[in-house]
Amino acid sequence: MSKLKHSTPPQVDPIDALLTAHGLRKTATGRLVLGWFLAHPETSYTHAQLLSALTDDVSMDLDRVTLYRLIDRLTQVGLVLCRVDVKRVRRFQAMPASVHAIPHFECQSCHRDSPLAGALKANANDLERAAQNALEALKSLGYQGLSMDFAVRGVCADCANTAAE
Ligand SMILES: [Zn+2]
Numbered sequence: 001m002s003k004l005k006h007s008t009p010p011q012v013d014p015i016d017a018l019l020t021a022h023g024l025r026k027t028a029t030g031r032l033v034l035g036w037f038l039a040h041p042e043t044s045y046t047h048a049q050l051l052s053a054l055t056d057d058v059s060m061d062l063d064r065v066t067l068y069r070l071i072d073r074l075t076q077v078g079l080v081l082c083r084v085d086v087k088r089v090r091r092f093q094a095m096p097a098s099v100h101a102i103p104h105f106e107c108q109s110c111h112r113d114s115p116l117a118g119a120l121k122a123n124a125n126d127l128e129r130a131a132q133n134a135l136e137a138l139k140s141l142g143y144q145g146l147s148m149d150f151a152v153r154g155v156c157a158d159c160a161n162t163a164a165e
Pocket residue numbers: 107108109110111112155156157158159160
């Protein structure tokens with residue numbers, strides 16, 4: 001009779017798994033940065049904002065160049081979404097795993113970045129479906145490595161109200 005040990009398999013850290021799956025090394029900085037993006041999925045950060053947020057959060061000396069390179073790598077492999085805001089500053093945000101494009105709104109006044117799902121309700125689903133269909137159509141034509149940026153820019157209702165007062 002064989003004695004099989006029923007030990008529980010070692011828990012794979014989801015962050016590590018993502019890094020490995022995308023061909024990235026599991027460095028402390030890699031874990032930290034990807035972990036931060038995933039923990040703040042609805043916030044987009046500039047390079048500088050991310051550096052200061054991370055530096056405040058951990059007692060780890062972060063090298064600016066290493067961090068910027070890492071963000072570039074995360075963007076290249078599609079784990080992080082890069083957008084350019086109205087001031088032509090690059091902003092980075094965790095890439096949602098299930099969707100290629102989240103319709104979102106960028107306020108030019110307060111620079112808040114919010115998903116449009118809440119404001120548009122059912123219409124947001126139509127937008128997302130249209131985006132998905134477009135991506136599928138391109139894929140079937142042989143296009144590869146697709147991503148889509150779906151942003152509506154303007155002044156949000158909060159800012160518009162404040163300005164009107
Ligand atoms: Zn605003």
